[in-house]
Amino acid sequence: MLQTTCGLSMQGRGKKARGRKCFFAFIASLGLAFVATEASALSISVAEVRSGNEFPLVGGKALNAPKSYSGSGTLAAIMNSAGRSWEDAIADGVRVTIHYGWGTLGSNVLGRATVVQHEATIVFNNNYKNWFVDSTPEVNNEYGAMKKKTTIVHDISMNSARYFRATQSGDAKGHYDLLTVARHEVGHGVGALFHVDDTIKSLDQALLVPSLMPGLRRDLSTYDAYKTAEFAGYMGYSTYGNVVATPLPAALPLAISAIGALGALSAMSRKRAANNIDAC
């Protein structure tokens, strides 16, 4: 069984944040490829590990939420929202179980996902006091208008970022968005055992890049969904924004999923999932 540990870095801003700091991390263990047998939405069950209980897969005790943070939301509501986002993003019959809670992580790590086949444990760093915990994760009213980026994949124009910057006076300003970290880590949990290269300008605000700045929120982009589906061997992925849903040239004509506008992906890519585990 392959296993890898990834430490990710953040984009610094201001004196304190300058330099490279690890911000997300994941430990991945993938013993076999995902098996998809039907074209339907991915199913994600999220289960909170409450303070004092042991984390499945990784061990160690869950702790209380940070003593203080911005916003009045809860990790549970954030994780439910993040799970729904990925259910919408991936078309496949696979069921994924994700355990999550607050815990102890390295000082530079916001969140960590440990992935074993279709089960994952996500730990969020309870030592940070500068989280933004949005009480309305489905609404981006602490942020400005959505910004977008586009990239080219196999000669096809594809949305590669959907992101927001915090408004000057809102609760999100200067804080790390827990929802963004949850979406990022849930992505690892559903099989995105890689990071998008944030040195490429058209990709540097994708959800699955290894870096985050305070005051920034990222949503799933078509590129995130596509790369995850390709890597894990899922049957289809959602597209977002002004993107034409076109099966990529490499795709085989699988059954097109019932949900939304989807690209079809090759079943051949499933074999890659078992072998192609990035060291990040």
Ligand SMILES: [Zn+2]
């Ligand atoms: Zn990551």
